Amino acid sequence: MKDPNSRGASERLHKLLTQKGYPVGRGRLSSFCKEFGIGKTTAAAWLNNDVLPRDRIEQQRIANALGSSVGYWATGEGETELRQIDFLLVGKCVNAIVIYLRDECELDPDTLPDVVLADAYGSLYRYAQENNGEISSELVAKVSVQVLAKLAQKS
8 A cells, every 4th residue: 555654665674674684686576475475566566666565464464574563664663673582482482383283283384384374473472472471372272273264264
């Protein structure tokens, strides 16, 4: 969505991609499209024309994955640097979801789309951050069911 307040959004998106280690120049568009499951025309608009995703959830998903906020991406206000990430907590979240999907749902997480799993890991991580690193089994189950629902929508 082209918004007069989003001037510079493409430049900020490039900065976030660079900070996350995406290739500079050739290969960036393809890597970005593959990672987020978006078309090249759409991604090119985001990367070159100060256009943001129409869907707020999509904006949030990409900003989160890039370690930023929608506010920074859209307007330049708010977080300007990558958030500090607790990699130990991320590992615990990933492990909890992988084990639940494997043991309780009898799914091989290696066969599931990365973008669906990344959303699940991010959801559980944000919850755990808000709760002093605690990961409840109920939330792991809830997030895993969301993974199953997204898989069902895609098929």
